[in-house]
Amino acid sequence: MKKYNLLFLLLLSVSIMGTYAAENKNSKTKTQTTTAKEPATNPKVIKWLTWDEMVKLNEKTPKKIFVDFYTDWCGWCKVMDRNTFEDTIVAELMNKDFYCVKFNAERRDTITFLNKQWKHVPGGRNGYHELAAYFMQNQLSYPTFTVLTHDYKLITPLKGYIAPPQFEPIISFLGKDYWKPEAGKNLDLYKQEYVSPRTTPWVQPQ
Helix, strand or coil, X not given: CHHHXXXXXXXXXXXXXXXXXXHHHHHHHHHHHHHHCCCCCXXXXXXXXXXXXXXXXXXXXXXXXXXXXXXXXXXXXXXXXXXXXXXHHHHHHHHHHEEEEEEECCCCCCEEECCEEECEECCCCCCEEHHHHHHCCCCCCCCEEEEEXXXXXEEEEEECCCXXXXXXXXXXHHHCCCCCHHHCCCHHHXXXXXXXXXXXXXXXXX
């Protein structure tokens, strides 16, 4: 009888260990599956796209477009990146209403766009890209930002460094389509009336 009891306990122990191992394996699999999911986009960080990425997304879901035309040697472009584009309030406004594109105005590749080949043009310091010149209306100063409709019509250019307190109401005005004549809005008046969602004043990074 003792032998049968020992055998029963041994079989029961093996069964319990097997069940535990299976559950543990399933748990790991579930954890790995969850971890493998693509992380959600952080609305407080601007989702910068390449030109080609923007065009593909815009074909599927049309949206206004914000293009940052910069150069590698432009110091104020870097200050704009550090101060304004890293501001969380600015990022939320831009992600909500625009596809945001970083575009090196001196890039050397050829872009096929609107049934045309847009190329790099040598000259000056590093030359310029035809597509940048087109949207910047041939005024090659940096930084320059252009805001476009979903069908690539220029709404307005914005030039030079703009700190968050000044940039925030501008991008809000453009994002809400108050620039349209039928909206009957005035940017200067909107700036005066604008109430920022930020709870603490912006302080320039040192």
